[in-house]
Amino acid sequence: MILAVASGKGGTGKTTVAVNLARVMGTPVRLLDCDVEEPNAHLFLGGETRSRDIVSLPVPVVDESLCDACGECGRFCEFHAIVSLATKPLVFAELCHGCGGCLRVCPRGAIAERERRIGVVETIESNGITVIRGLLDVGVAMAPPLVRAVKARLAPGVPAIVDAPPGTSCPVIAAVRGADFVALVTEPTPFGLNDLALAVDMVRELDLPLGVVINRIGVGDERVHAFCREKGIPILLEIPDDRRIAEVYSRGGIVVDALPEYRAHFERLRDRVEGGGRPS
Amino acid sequence: MKIAFTTSGESPEAPLDERFGRAPRFIVHDTDANTFETIDNRRSVEAAQGAGIQAAQTIVRAGVQALVTGHCGPKAFRVLTEAGVAVYNCGAATVSEALERFRAGTLEKASSADVDGHWA
Structure with missing residues (x-):
């Protein structure tokens, strides 16, 4: 219950x-x-x-040497945590919900993840x-x-x-x-x-x-x-x-x-x- | 070049809105064609978060090179700067008054955000 x-x-x-x-x-x-x-x-x-x-939450890290600024990541993210306007993506980690979507839609495998601490759980x-x-x-x-x-x-x-x-x-x-x-x-x-x-x-x-x-x-x-x-x-x-x-x-x-x-x-x-x- | 102004109205006589991300509309003036176009910003006004970022994307996609507004927060400023849009803070009462100041060269290009996020 x-x-x-x-x-x-x-x-x-x-x-x-x-x-x-x-x-x-x-x-x-x-x-x-x-x-x-x-x-x-x-x-x-x-x-x-x-x-x-x-x-922690997984948030994106962009390898700019692999990115061709196609913008797929920014179009996917409804929280605007990653933005790409014919430029290398800008990441706003504090807005990221950690869904991992940007990493999956990136056609060039330019996005990896790092852990961002958000708090603790105590028992x-x-x-x-x-x-x-x-x-x-x-x-x-x-x-x-x-x-x-x-x-x-x-x-x-x-x-x-x-x-x-x-x-x-x-x-x-x-x-x-x-x-x-x-x-x-x-x-x-x-x-x-x-x-x-x-x-x-x-x-x-x-x-x-x-x-x-x-x-x-x-x-x-x-x-x-x-x-x-x-x-x-x-x-x-x-x-x-x-x-x-x-x-x-x-x-x-x-x-x-x-x-x-x-x-x-x-x-x-x-x-x-x-x-x-x-x-x- | 194209200059965007934040406003709650529809015409150059309308007030210049102090806010950027949550301004109801943008008036875009094309200095070459001498035209004024209105762009709706309702989606950003209604966004739970990231309004400034979304509004900045709208500005960039409209092909704007300069933004004249009351205030601009850090996230929006970062997107605009990255995309090569110059930001001018301006206390003018109306869009047309702000345009006059822009033409007269009395507005100074901002080198950073002038307010924290969520200031309004």
Whole structure:
């Protein structure tokens, strides 16, 4: 079972949900922190770092002595990472997604590849929870390959929770794709609703089953509930706007440990997710 | 020679756009034929990334030898320079005013990009 925890809007409580759910699993679980621009799940769980692997992308290197400036490489690259205008190609490595297409279309074999580092993947053991987190290098704007490197560390048969980046763009799709179920975390505000609607469209485009977690019940209005009813989306869990939860979070604590009355909430969420969103 | 100007409009009286990569259009003036032609840059405006590079390719393919714009970032500058297009930064309000300054020889050819990428 792979559960992705995602959200159109940032700051709605994705990591809170992911971490607390991992804590109530009761079996070994992998928590994949795919929010590679700001991974923070490990701050709540602690643990020991077991491995640290560098992740690189293959980017083109042109041998100008073999190039006849035919321009095929530049015509192929939709990201403009290699440009050839009747001149020797210019390479913009920071735009390269590492697909290797330019190398394949070059009729003269003038393109080779070198490795360009984009970040690291760390594995941290924390009391039955294996946290695997991607950490994008500062200045790199190429998250999807690093997200995929984190997900390559899924273990067959071991349940996994994927903490996705916020939004609905390429890094999020890289994180969510392949999940068995997607839990979208939102808050009952106009911003929360707007970004939830975008996220629902994204998940439906990927044809994945989904449910919604509404955090901070008590702020805002009822429109998120109405939206879910109208769209036939199950509401998996409602978390009240409880100041104590914010205090636990701000200290890097875990809600189900610090406030045991919430344990049953997250166990219910676990059961519903494992049942594909149906009421337990 | 052909000179390209960045603009949001359609005619020489239109404003000179400060941006290069994400300018809506280019007005290309052919000094020999004394003609003005408009080139759409919508594909670059809508590009998720690499707008400057794509716009520079459009300019080069149009056979332009000089570009007059507000600002030009490092990637676009590299493509333009490699292809032999001279870049002139200009604060004129309109395309025709920028053309007057170009004709008067008061514009200085840029030796490097004058802004970082994604400045606007």
